[in-house]
Amino acid sequence: MSRVKLPKLHSDFSVDCVIFGFDDGELKVLLVERNEPPYKGWKAIPGNLVYDTEDIDGAAKRVLYELTGLKNIFLEQFYSFGKIDRHPQGRVITVAYYSIIKRMDNGLHPVSGYTKKAFWWPADKIPKLAFDHNEIVDRALETLRHKIQYEPVGFELLPGKFTLTQLQHIYEAILQKEIDKRNFRKKFLSYGLLTELEEKQTGVSHRAASFFKFNKSRYLSLKKRGFIFGMK
Amino acid sequence: MSRVKLPKLHSDFSVDCVIFGFDDGELKVLLVERNEPPYKGWKAIPGNLVYDTEDIDGAAKRVLYELTGLKNIFLEQFYSFGKIDRHPQGRVITVAYYSIIKRMDNGLHPVSGYTKKAFWWPADKIPKLAFDHNEIVDRALETLRHKIQYEPVGFELLPGKFTLTQLQHIYEAILQKEIDKRNFRKKFLSYGLLTELEEKQTGVSHRAASFFKFNKSRYLSLKKRGFIFGMK
């Protein structure tokens, strides 16, 4: 197997990132305003071409950082989009990634000039986006709704300490249905994945809720022993 | 948005197909022997570059046909692979598809010269393959194991009429565990997705099993009404 005898191939493909956050009881998606053609001035999800010197997972991390300032985000690939005309400059397929994050208060400061700004937008009111990005966001939402039912991803959207009601609201927002409070608590607590903290809410004009934290190491050890998380 | 002012991009990416079949009580994967460099003479899964004039779903169908002679196969994309050095000729990412098929007796006749032949191979004894194809097959198997638990894909591996024992063997082969016969039947029949046929096995030296067929239209209408298939 020699690298030199065969003709060199070139390549153009991109990565796009759908980043979910949770705020004001609402599921949000991170959008950018593009500052370069094509689609200059349009809203879009953060995405750009992949360099020859990086693998696609690394490219997704880099692009997200350059376009939004977000760092150290765990991105998961969920689908690739390859219609012939999805990019006006030629044939570009894109590999799409998604992530769910908690620290939404972090400043969003694009590092490159490709985007003017980055901002959060309600997931159920996404405007018309550049390229085929609406289709990509739709599919990411589908993936998220599926995923939340068999992995405890809700925690990724919350700060380290949270109330059970906050957790429930996330499930309700993503699954788009109401959940009975008692049943939700009973089931979640029965898994033993939550640790109740001493601390309670302060400054609320009602009974203060206890804070909990997610016991990740316990989840991982249970999972290794065949435990299956489930939340319909 | 003008297509002419911006520089033209070129592209090199490929599709690869993992095709599952079931035979002799065993899960099988369709492999080819490559007839062109790189990896000439190696075993591989069917795959090739995507043309500029076709979208990636169409490319997967075409490539599968050219390399194996298989036609009219429903392919589902499951992951893209994009490590820097996965292709010796340069940077090529590949979009991987999988399918599960029943008619394994159909002749496998490569239409193009890219492959010498195509053949079925036991899924649990995959040899060393070209490129990163072992990784691709591993991930396809994971996807299949996951999928079979919440969609009735078992039927895709069987002929139109089949016995309940055949169906059970598929679940056992894919999930790699034994299943209780009574419980399996009870559960599957309770869904009402199977229609018992008049016909029975013939020429077997034991009590003849009834044939069943999958009631697909009923499955689709149940699904529309929120029914969730589940088989752990």
Next chain:
DNA sequence: CCTGATAGTGTACATACTACACTATGTAAA
């Protein structure tokens, strides 16, 4: 008619899901 092979069936128990309503505790306003 006996042997061997697989088809086909039911019950009891444990676990999980569902529906449902009241008391507890904090702030703020009257």
Next chain:
DNA sequence: TTTACATAGTGTAGTATGTACACTATCAGG
């Protein structure tokens, strides 16, 4: 300081689902 308001926090009974388990039925072949 009392009252209104808002959310936290709790239990039970009924239903449905999953699991474990063993025997009889039917066919071919010797």
